[in-house]
Structure formats: structure tokens, C-alpha cells
Amino acid sequence: MKELFVLAEHRQGELRDVTFEMLTKGREISQKINADLTAVLLGHDVKEFAKTLAEQAKKVLIIDDVRLENFNAETYQKVLSYLISERQPSLTLIGHTAFGVDLAPSLATELKMPLATDCIDLDFEGERLVVIRQVYGGKVNVKAMLRKSESYIVTLRPATFEAQEVKAAGGQMIEVASPLSEDITYKRFIEYVQPPAGEVDITAADVIVAIGRGIKDADNMPVIEKLAKALGGVLACSRPIVDKDWLPTDRQVGTSGKTVKPKLYIAVGISGAFQHISGMKNADLIIAVNKDGKAPIFRVADYGVVEDLFKVVPVLTERILEEKSS
Amino acid sequence: MEIIVCVKHVPETAEAEVTIDESGKRIKTEDLVYDINEWDDYALEEAVLLKEKHGGSITVITVGTEEADKTLRKCLARGADRAKRLADKAFEESDAFATAKILHKTIQNLPFDLILTGAQAGDDGFAQVGGILAELLGIPHATMIKKIDVTEGSVKVNRELEGGLEQVMEIKLPAVLAIQTGINEPRYVSIMGVRKARQKELKVLNLADIGLKEEEVGESGSWITVEKMFIPPVEKEAEILTGGLDNIATKIVETLRARGLI
Numbered sequence: 274m275k276e277l278f279v280l281a282e283h284r285q286g287e288l289r290d291v292t293f294e295m296l297t298k299g300r301e302i303s304q305k306i307n308a309d310l311t312a313v314l315l316g317h318d319v320k321e322f323a324k325t326l327a328e329q330a331k332k333v334l335i336i337d338d339v340r341l342e343n344f345n346a347e348t349y350q351k352v353l354s355y356l357i358s359e360r361q362p363s364l365t366l367i368g369h370t371a372f373g374v375d376l377a378p379s380l381a382t383e384l385k386m387p388l389a390t391d392c393i394d395l396d397f398e399g400e401r402l403v404v405i406r407q408v409y410g411g412k413v414n415v416k417a418m419l420r421k422s423e424s425y426i427v428t429l430r431p432a433t434f435e436a437q438e439v440k441a442a443g444g445q446m447i448e449v450a451s452p453l454s455e456d457i458t459y460k461r462f463i464e465y466v467q468p469p470a471g472e473v474d475i476t477a478a479d480v481i482v483a484i485g486r487g488i489k490d491a492d493n494m495p496v497i498e499k500l501a502k503a504l505g506g507v508l509a510c511s512r513p514i515v516d517k518d519w520l521p522t523d524r525q526v527g528t529s530g531k532t533v534k535p536k537l538y539i540a541v542g543i544s545g546a547f548q549h550i551s552g553m554k555n556a557d558l559i560i561a562v563n564k565d566g567k568a569p570i571f572r573v574a575d576y577g578v579v580e581d582l583f584k585v586v587p588v589l590t591e592r593i594l595e596e597k598s599s
Numbered sequence: 600m601e602i603i604v605c606v607k608h609v610p611e612t613a614e615a616e617v618t619i620d621e622s623g624k625r626i627k628t629e630d631l632v633y634d635i636n637e638w639d640d641y642a643l644e645e646a647v648l649l650k651e652k653h654g655g656s657i658t659v660i661t662v663g664t665e666e667a668d669k670t671l672r673k674c675l676a677r678g679a680d681r682a683k684r685l686a687d688k689a690f691e692e693s694d695a696f697a698t699a700k701i702l703h704k705t706i707q708n709l710p711f712d713l714i715l716t717g718a719q720a721g722d723d724g725f726a727q728v729g730g731i732l733a734e735l736l737g738i739p740h741a742t743m744i745k746k747i748d749v750t751e752g753s754v755k756v757n758r759e760l761e762g763g764l765e766q767v768m769e770i771k772l773p774a775v776l777a778i779q780t781g782i783n784e785p786r787y788v789s790i791m792g793v794r795k796a797r798q799k800e801l802k803v804l805n806l807a808d809i810g811l812k813e814e815e816v817g818e819s820g821s822w823i824t825v826e827k828m829f830i831p832p833v834e835k836e837a838e839i840l841t842g843g844l845d846n847i848a849t850k851i852v853e854t855l856r857a858r859g860l861i
Contacts, residue, residue, distance in 0.1 A: 284760070343766075344766070345768070346730075346740075346741070347739060369726075370760075370761060371742075371743050371758060371759060371760040371761060371766075372760075374718070374719075374726045374730075374742050374743065375730070375740075375741060375742045375743070375758070376730075377727075377730070378695070378726075378727040378728075378729070378730030378731045378734070379730040379731065379733055379734035379740065381731075381822070382696075382699075382730070382731045382734035382735060383734055387696075387822035387823065388696070388727065388822055388823075389822070389823050390695075390725050390726055390727055391724055391725070391726065403826070404823075406724070407724070407831070408722060408723050408724055408828075409610075409612040409617050409626065409721070409722060410612055410613055410721065410724075411831070412612060412617040412830075412831075413617055413619065413626060413828050413829070413830065413831070414828065414829050414830070414831045415825050415826075415827075415828050416825075416826045416827050416828075416829070417823045417824060417825050417826055418823070418824055418826055419822060419823050420821070420822055420823070420824075431761075458771070459739050459770065459771040460739045460741070460768060460769070460770045460771070461768065461769045461770075462766070462767075462768055463755070463767040463768060463769055464766075464767050465760075465764055465765070465766055465767075466757065466764075466765045466766075466767060467763065467764055467765075468763055468765070479860075480860065486613055486614060487614065504855075504860070504861070512780065512781070513780075515781060516641075516780045516781030517781075517784075518781075518784065522763060523763070525763075528761050528762075529759055529760075529761060529762070529763065530762075530763060531762075531763070532762075536858070536860060537855070537858075537860050544613055544614070557858075558854070558858060558860075559837075560851060560854075561837060565614065565615070565616050566616075566839070567616055567617070567830070569831070571836065571837040571839070572831070572833060572834065572835060572836070572837075573835070573837075574837035575837060575838065576837055576838050576839075576840055576850075576851065576854065577837035577838065577839045577840065578839070578840050578847055578851075579839055580844070580847070584844060585844060585847065585848075588844045588845070588847075588848045589847075589848045589851060589852075591848075592848040592849070592851075592852050593852060593855070593861060596852050596856065596861050597861060
């Protein structure tokens with residue numbers, strides 16, 4: 274029986290959402306190619322995870338080793354390359370996460386298997402694997418084909434597939450002996466660190482005005498701050514603003530920052546890379562201001578203004594202040 | 600400390616409108632401005648900071664046409680000591696895997712303690728080159744790097760994970776590190792730097808020079824080939840407000856008032 278592997282991702286005692294998203298997509302493909310959906314679980318003391326995964330997959334392969342307790346791409350690669358070589362799955366799905374990007378490219382190179390990363394869709398056309406990816410910051414999609422192979426590796430973009438509830442699959446739990454014979458000393462996990470909390474908690478705000486690359490210069494920030502103040506909201510931002518140190522890390526909205534769900538989110542000069550969108554798409558009302566009418570932010574916004582933000586924002590701020598004083 | 604930085608010359612598209620050309624497999628690039636890939640910009644700066652602290656030299660490498668010399672010259676002006684550009688008709692259409700093979704062949708006989716790449720490129724966004732290159736060289740690697748501390752024979756790095764969390768790892772040198780944006784503040788190019796850069800070596804190498812076969816690079820040496828490009832389908836479209844700034848502001852104020860947000 275053919276197999277389709279899904280690598281379960283977990284961190285600090287929790288299975289991560291991307292695992293269930295991959296199981297959902299993996300189930301659909303496994304039915305199409307007539308393969309068993311197999312969850313691969315690497316870790317230490319992960320019995321509870323195995324039970325959860327068995328509700329969703331036909332099989333759960335468990336390798337329990339203290340050396341797998343915290344993610345380390347080197348140890349993960351050793352174990353996965355062993356499992357994939359042994360069982361030759363048609364496809365292995367890995368999350369396109371901080372863990373997945375550390376692991377998949379070197380794993381595929383070692384196994385001499387074609388890899389496609391950051392995919393938002395995939396399908397078999399005959400024996401060939403076809404994927405959809407986004408390029409140029411989400412402004413263009415690509416349909417691409419992988420070199421023909423018996424076995425493929427794909428990393429899936431998180432928060433792209435909706436994880437579906439399924440009736441318990443009663444999957445078989447299979448414990449596999451760890452192939453790790455010694456400690457890996459050339460790459461060691463030391464610890465997790467959480468940056469200290471700042472004075473403003475943007476996740477608690479009802480109104481957020483967020484700025485991005487489009488504001489061009491730190492000197493332009495007061496213009497937007499005035500709008501945020503007029504609305505009684507807080508200022509947040511997309512990644513480039515934090516990279517430039519114009520705002521502290523705890524103001525960043527997106528996958529590597531905070532996920533927010535305010536009543537109002539005004540995105541100013543933010544083009545809307547998926548990393549940002551996944552952190553704010555569930556806001557009740559989204560208004561976007563961007564001079565590029567094709568910017569991806571307009572695909573999640575309720576209202577859009579295609580204009581120079583430096584023209585729009587002062588007028589809007591003025592009108593809001595007038596409205597409040599009348 | 601001998602550092603190699605792998606960079607890519609890419610079109611800046613974050614603030615530009617992007618359209619697809621007649622072939623349906625590429626974007627129109629005539630009106631786009633090209634520059635060093637944003638992630639590589641941080642990687643180069645990190646190399647310069649490490650050199651300032653620990654001494655040594657920096658070699659910057661790219662795979663690209665003559666146009667990419669602009670990016671290499673910029674790196675030399677910012678503090679790299681020498682540059683290599685890999686150029687050959689056969690390299691066209693190379694994906695991340697084929698590109699990493701070209702870099703591997705170029706690097707394998709060079710002295711180095713550390714190789715830096717950007718965590719991904721702003722154009723194709725594969726986020727693969729660092730990991731593949733490390734595997735081909737048989738050395739360890741780590742990606743999404745937000746902090747580097749050099750210790751005796753190894754580095755202690757912070758990797759950026761989701762939700763603001765970081766993971767601290769210790770890695771033996773030589774190693775490949777793929778740099779995340781925001782790790783430092785890339786410096787501006789000085790006039791003095793530009794002048795000095797003119798004296799620095801910029802070497803161009805081709806397929807035969809690095810000893811690869813034609814079928815190992817380009818489309819035939821790649822894992823993945825583009826079938827077609829298309830503008831993403833619109834699932835939900837924002838209502839675009841028009842009619843001049845006053846009308847736009849009025850519509851927004853009305854909407855906010857209706858929802859009790861003002």
C-alpha cells in the first residue's frame with residue numbers, strides 16, 4: 274500500500290495548527306492516489322499527540338527519543354531520512370514554518386528527492402506532482418511541476434487549508450525504534466526565548482491603525498499616529514517597520530508577530546504579504562489604503578482606497594475629529 | 600574569520616505593480632528597479648559586522664547576468680573584499696536546487712568559516728538555498744537567524760519562530776546561516792566605499808570554470824519548473840472607494856459611525 278506522510282509539528286507541548294491543515298489536505302490527496310494517510314510523530318513523551326493524530330490518520334508512526342524533545346533540524350533530518358528511505362511514501366508533507374524551512378531543503382537534498390516549498394495547493398496529474406506557489410510577495414501565482422520521482426517532499430504554507438473535523442479514523446499507532454545512536458553535538462538546542470512584553474498590548478485593542486513599507490520614512494509616522502489617536506486606537510505595523518526599528522517588536526502583526534482581531538483595522542501602506550494577512554484577516558472591519566490597486570491587502574479588506582496615503586490620511590483624520598466634536 | 604555571503608539581484612516588487620509577460624511564465628521587468636534581495640542585504644551587513652569584530656575577509660557570490668554587478672559593487676562598497684559572479688547561458692531557469700549546486704561548486708575549494716545567505720528571496724520565495732548548500736557541503740546550517748554570537752569554533756544563534764518566540768541553537772563552524780530581516784541595520788554606501796570598491800576584485804566564472812555539467816543546472820538540473828504564472832484569483836474583493844478625497848473620507852466616517860466606532 275502506498276503511503277502519504279504528514280510530519281506532525283509540535284512545540285512546547287502543543288500540536289501546531291499546521292499539522293491539522295496538512296492532514297486535511299493530505300487526506301484529500303491520499304484518497305485520490307489510493308494511499309494510506311500516515312502521520313509521522315517525532316518527539317519525547319508524545320502519547321497524547323499520538324492519540325489525537327490517530328483520530329485523523331490511518332497510521333501514526335511514532336519515534337520516541339529524548340533527543341527529539343525539542344526541534345533540531347539535524348536530528349529530525351536523520352530520523353526522517355531513515356523513515357522515508359524505509360517506507361518510500363509517495364509524498365511527504367511538512368509545514369512551511371520556521372521548523373519546516375530549517376528541515377526540508379537539506380532533507381530533500383540528502384534523499385535526492387524533488388522538493389517544492391511554500392505551496393498553497395498541490396495535486397497529482399498522473400504521476401507528476403503539480404503545485405501552486407505565490408511569488409513576488411503574493412502578487413503573482415505560479416503553477417509549477419516537479420521533476421518526476423517516486424517520492425516527493427512539499428512544504429505547505431500555514432493557514433492556507435482549513436482543518437476539517439473528521440469522524441475518528443481509529444488509526445493504528447506504530448512505534449518505531451529510534452535510529453539515533455548518538456547525540457548530535459554539532460548542532461544543539463539550547464533554549465526558547467520569549468521577547469519581553471512591551472507597554473502596549475495590540476491584541477487587546479478595539480481599533481488598530483497599522484503601517485507598512487508605504488510610509489517610506491520614520492519621520493512620516495506622526496501623520497498616522499494622529500489618525501490612530503483620533504480613533505482612540507493603537508498603532509501597529511507589518512514586518513518592515515519592526516525590521517527598521519521604527520516600532521518595537523510587540524507592535525508587529527503577522528505570523529512572526531501578533532494575531533489580532535479588532536473591531537476596526539486600518540492598513541496604511543501595507544501591501545499584504547501572507548505573513549501579515551494571516552495575523553489580521555479576522556478583524557471585523559478592514560479598511561486598506563494603498564497606491565497599488567492590485568496589492569494583496571485588497572483581497573482581505575472590506576473597503577479599499579487606492580490613493581497616496583499622505584493625501585488620504587490627513588483628510589480622513591480631520592473628518593473624524595470634526596465628527597467627534599460635533 | 601573568512602565569510603562567504605551569497606546574494607541575489609532581484610526586482611523590487613513590494614511597492615510596484617507586477618504584470619505577466621507574453622510567455623505567461625515570467626513577469627514584465629522593464630519598468631522594475633533591481634537591487635540586492637532584502638534578506639541578503641541583512642546577511643551582507645551581518646558579515647561586515649562580524650568582520651569588524653573578529654577580523655578576516657568577505658567574499659560575496661551571486662549567480663546572475665552582468666546586471667547583477669550592480670548588487671556586487673554595492674556589497675564591495677559596503678565592506679566585502681572580493682566578488683564572484685557565476686554567469687552562463689546554461690544557468691538560466693535554474694531553481695533553488697540548481698542555484699545551490701552552482702554555489703556549492705564555486706565555494707567548495709574556497710576557505711571559509713561561515714557562509715551567510717538570506718533566509719529567502721523576495722522574487723521566488725523558495726527559502727531553500729542555505730539548507731541545500733549546507734547539505735552539499737556536508738556542514739550544519741540554521742535558518743531564520745535573528746542574532747549571531749561567535750564563540751570558540753562555534754556560533755550561538757537565535758532563530759525566529761512564529762508568534763515572536765525565538766529558539767537558541769549552538770552550531771559548530773564551519774556552518775551556513777540563513778539570515779532573517781531585522782537582524783541589524785544595513786548601512787548606507789559611502790562615497791569612500793564606492794571609490795574603494797572600484798579597486799576590488801570582481802571575477803566572472805562560467806559553467807566550465809566550476810566544473811559542472813550542463814544537465815546539472817538550468818531547467819534540466821532543477822527540481823521544479825514553472826508551467827505558467829497567473830494573477831491570484833480574487834475570492835473576496837474590497838469595495839474600492841472613489842470620488843475624490845472628500846467623498847472617500849465621508850464614506851469611511853459614515854461606515855465607522857454606523858458601526859459605533861466613532
